[in-house]
Amino acid sequence: MVYKAVELTDGRKATFDWLTKKDALEIVEVLNDVIKEDRYLFLNSPITDMEKQLEWFERRTKEGMLYLTARVDGKLVGGATLSPQTDKHRHVGSYGIFIGKNHRNLGLGTLLTKEFVEIAKKHELEILQLTLYASNERAFHVYKKCGFKEVGRLTKGIKFLDGTYTDEIIMELPLK
Numbered sequence: 001m002v003y004k005a006v007e008l009t010d011g012r013k014a015t016f017d018w019l020t021k022k023d024a025l026e027i028v029e030v031l032n033d034v035i036k037e038d039r040y041l042f043l044n045s046p047i048t049d050m051e052k053q054l055e056w057f058e059r060r061t062k063e064g065m066l067y068l069t070a071r072v073d074g075k076l077v078g079g080a081t082l083s084p085q086t087d088k089h090r091h092v093g094s095y096g097i098f099i100g101k102n103h104r105n106l107g108l109g110t111l112l113t114k115e116f117v118e119i120a121k122k123h124e125l126e127i128l129q130l131t132l133y134a135s136n137e138r139a140f141h142v143y144k145k146c147g148f149k150e151v152g153r154l155t156k157g158i159k160f161l162d163g164t165y166t167d168e169i170i171m172e173l174p175l176k
Helices: 021-037 050-062 108-122 137-145
Strands: 004-007 013-018 066-072 075-084 092-099 127-133 149-159 165-174
Touching: 013 108, 021 050, 021 075, 021 092, 050 066, 066 108, 075 108, 092 108, 108 127, 108 137, 127 137
Parallel strands: 092 127
Antiparallel strands: 004 013, 013 066, 066 075, 075 092, 127 165, 149 165
């Protein structure tokens, strides 16, 4: 069942749907490809333990995490998460997204981000927060376009496997 169908900038259709256990292998394949690029995600090593990954998914879902997958031509190509925080941070949601390299620059990041802004509002969150690498100019542009503002920066907050550094940027979007 499709949650939502959208049109990409190249005219193709993409679909968003909620992640299920049956998507686990496909999503990990895309995640691992992005992890191997060593330029966008905080993980250094590919995911190899599917049982552990499924446990993570089940635990985080029970904690309130929402996880949308993105498919183009029936193939899973990325995803995004919204994780509501707890206690005194319960009005804040953490947002994250990844898209496989062959499906970037098609508007998918913008469409997923805008969708999660609306979902966050429906869940009565007041603030969306995210972090990204300063070297990821494409993502920074998408988030600014969607209304996020830079609110902090950790100098050399990220050290890549090749020994180079980039700043870690903290962005937020007030929803109220």
